[in-house]
Amino acid sequence: MIPAPFDYVAADSGPHAIELLATHGDDAKVLAGGHSLLPMMKLRLAAPAVLIDIGRAAGLAGIVVDGEELVIGATTRHADLASSALVRADAPLLAHAASLVGDPQIRHRGTIGGSLAHADPAADLPMALVALGGSVELTSPEGTRRIVAEDFFVGYFETALQDGELLTAVRVPRRPGVRWGYEKFVRRANDWAIVGAAAIDGRIALANMGPVPLRARAAEQARAAGATNADAAALAAQGTSPGEDIHADRAFREHLARVLTRRVLEQIS
Numbered sequence: 001m002i003p004a005p006f007d008y009v010a011a012d013s014g015p016h017a018i019e020l021l022a023t024h025g026d027d028a029k030v031l032a033g034g035h036s037l038l039p040m041m042k043l044r045l046a047a048p049a050v051l052i053d054i055g056r057a058a059g060l061a062g063i064v065v066d067g068e069e070l071v072i073g074a075t076t077r078h079a080d081l082a083s084s085a086l087v088r089a090d091a092p093l094l095a096h097a098a099s100l101v102g103d104p105q106i107r108h109r110g111t112i113g114g115s116l117a118h119a120d121p122a123a124d125l126p127m128a129l130v131a132l133g134g135s136v137e138l139t140s141p142e143g144t145r146r147i148v149a150e151d152f153f154v155g156y157f158e159t160a161l162q163d164g165e166l167l168t169a170v171r172v173p174r175r176p177g178v179r180w181g182y183e184k185f186v187r188r189a190n191d192w193a194i195v196g197a198a199a200i201d202g203r204i205a206l207a208n209m210g211p212v213p214l215r216a217r218a219a220e221q222a223r224a225a226g227a228t229n230a231d232a233a234a235l236a237a238q239g240t241s242p243g244e245d246i247h248a249d250r251a252f253r254e255h256l257a258r259v260l261t262r263r264v265l266e267q268i269s
């Protein structure tokens, strides 16, 4: 459980981090809260030669309103999302999701940018962002591009981030007063979802039902066409491809997707 040797450099700001990424290229990895990267390094599943620490980089943390969206800096911690009056008012689904990540220690170190860039299909914030129809901003020396959450997650622990790009901000539509639902099935309080479901605005997202957070489109379409919650939820596992592990086989995950989808639909009805 000892990582391979690495060099460490702290970025002063977002632009400094992007400059350091350009300098060190493929050898470097960004370090945010370290709660996913450091375990991977200790298991030698990752062995970057250089860590670029953005944890204290100026200008990368914070939550502001920009018209109809909240703009959340990449190094905003889960605990700050969960307790932010702005997020609780304008995107309560996201605040709730953040409040369920791990335990207090993890929520005080882990960041939204780190969670999204890590792209664990069982994680809370990727599913929440897909449900909310949010997007991310990716910045490189060439400029900033914006990509919607569903296109950002491209495979198992794989995103659309290109070499040299830093995830700098997350954009979330403001939905004050809109009903939402959130369910996470776990064996222990600080675990990742065995299966998760989130719903808002007629959109339903699922965690751990495939290599990326998925939309339950058949259930969404049935509900839009007037099906009951139970009938719509019965379609929740259509089009999914859940894996199997010690916690659940495929059939159990499909069952959980149907049950949790019915619950989140009841929460928004």
Ligand SMILES: Cc1cc2nc3c(=O)[nH]c(=O)nc-3n(C[C@H](O)[C@H](O)[C@H](O)COP(=O)(O)OP(=O)(O)OC[C@H]3O[C@@H](n4cnc5c(N)ncnc54)[C@H](O)[C@@H]3O)c2cc1C
Pocket: 029, 030, 031, 032, 033, 034, 035, 036, 037, 038, 039, 054, 074, 075, 100, 101, 102, 103, 106, 109, 110, 111, 112, 113, 114, 115, 116, 117, 118, 122, 123, 124, 125, 161, 165, 166, 167, 168, 190, 191, 192, 193
């Ligand atoms: C015991 C335990 C329980 C947990 N439980 C949960 C849970 O219930 N739900 C859940 O969702 N998560 C859970 N997590 C994961 C936690 O949310 C992590 O904090 C999060 O996944 C990673 O965020 P981080 O800031 O720590 O990122 P890091 O570990 O620092 O980085 C993760 C990856 O993202 C890259 N990265 C980080 N920031 C950026 C950026 N701005 N731009 C580009 N790349 C970047 C890094 O290079 C690395 O590859 C748990 C973790 C632990 C250790």
